[in-house]
Amino acid sequence: MKYNVIDGLKYTQQHEWARPEDGTAVVGLSDYAQDKLGEIVFVELPDVGAEVEAGKSAAVIESVKAVADLYAPVDGKVTEVNEALLDQPEVINQDPYGEGWVFKVEVKDESQLDKLMDKPAYEEFIIKEEEEE
């Protein structure tokens, strides 16, 4: 696999990842998604305290050529945002699963996380998407 997919994370079909952490989920963009987007030059973050909804746009990530929504993987209240990305959005390209995290959200319904893909399922999903391209 050309793209890095980390064990222990949950993945959405829109290529976000979520990492459960004490009742919240840390959310970011997968390595595959950052690679497809190309050089990221701008990030629009949600407000802390904002209610996000699973499958709805919660943040905007822009590369030189494209504007992409980052969809919330679960319903809940935003507890923290990665403000470092405002000045250094390219960190998402460099470290999508670490320093490139985008926001944290309070998880209301654990079952929403359970429905997301694990590493093997997401890898399979990427392979299919690549083939269709």
Added chain:
Amino acid sequence: MGETKKTPFYERHAAQNGKIVDYSGWLLPVQFPQGLVEEVHDTRKRATIFDVSHMGEVSVEGKDAEAYLQKILANDVSKLKDNAIIYSPVCYPDGGVVDDILIYRINSENFFLVVNAANTDKDYEWFQDNCSGDVRLQNLSAEYAQIALQGPNSKSILQELTDINLADMKFYRFQADVSVAGVNSIVSRTGYTGEDGFEVYCKNDGALTLWDAVWEAGQKKELRPAGLGARDVLRLEASLPLYGHELSKDLTPLQAGLNRFVALDKQDPFIGQEALQKQKQEGFNRKLFGLEMLERGVPREGYPVMAGKDEIGWISSGSYSPTLDKFIAMAFLDPEVAKQGEEVDVAIRKRTYRAKITKMPFYRRDK
């Protein structure tokens, strides 16, 4: 959109893992794995090779060729010498733009026109509809391939492949019937990047030989491929207009600030001259300006530009500029309100971002 076409270089782009897109019906690489930002730096610092075979070519021959061109071109071709090139808008009677093109003068009865890919068919129809006298038009677009070699290393790369002395060729000059790697070519010192560089045209059958020779010669000089994405950003940095953005049937060359390419007082009247003279006198409510973002935000085509609560225009092209490490845009703004040095707001989604009106070009190479 009809069937998509491949240029002779398609397999080369695929071999370089270029991301292929449909551009005006042509399958062309939008970027390569190194990414658009690197491709821009490569072009400004070293050299890149672009496939621009999608561009259209039209030959205009005959005793009345020059008089005919004087009628359809806003610029004045009467001053053009053999082996020289000029840029010109082609206008409708109302001053709106059919296309912006390059005119290569081979001799007084033989001209070679280079037109935008998306406009080729429309242009050719327009050329035919307005044709009279001893003029023979030929649409050669399907027969010609074109390579753009751009960047400071371009000259030394190309020089290895030809006997003509490229140092003697000035900007916007060309030579036809030149052998480049044994392939009969037209070589011009032109480009769409704001860098020094050359464009080489040849018939399709010699195209791959030419490409491979340029590629091979370029390996010692750090030549890399670049795609349409980089080309668009490079031309924006150099503030070169792109049809469909800064020019269209609803935007005149005067609004786009192309006054020096519009011979308003040309003796032989051209199509659109009267309308443009009138517009020059009466003024217009939207004119092209440069913008530089003061807050981080990506200005993109179509975003409204505001002065306070008033919408004063729109972004026609915008991007992150890798060369300047700034966010820049061209925008059509109300000239009554917009003044260089003043600040405006660009509306991006839910909020506005501060920007400053700046002079263009954003980037000019050191000569």
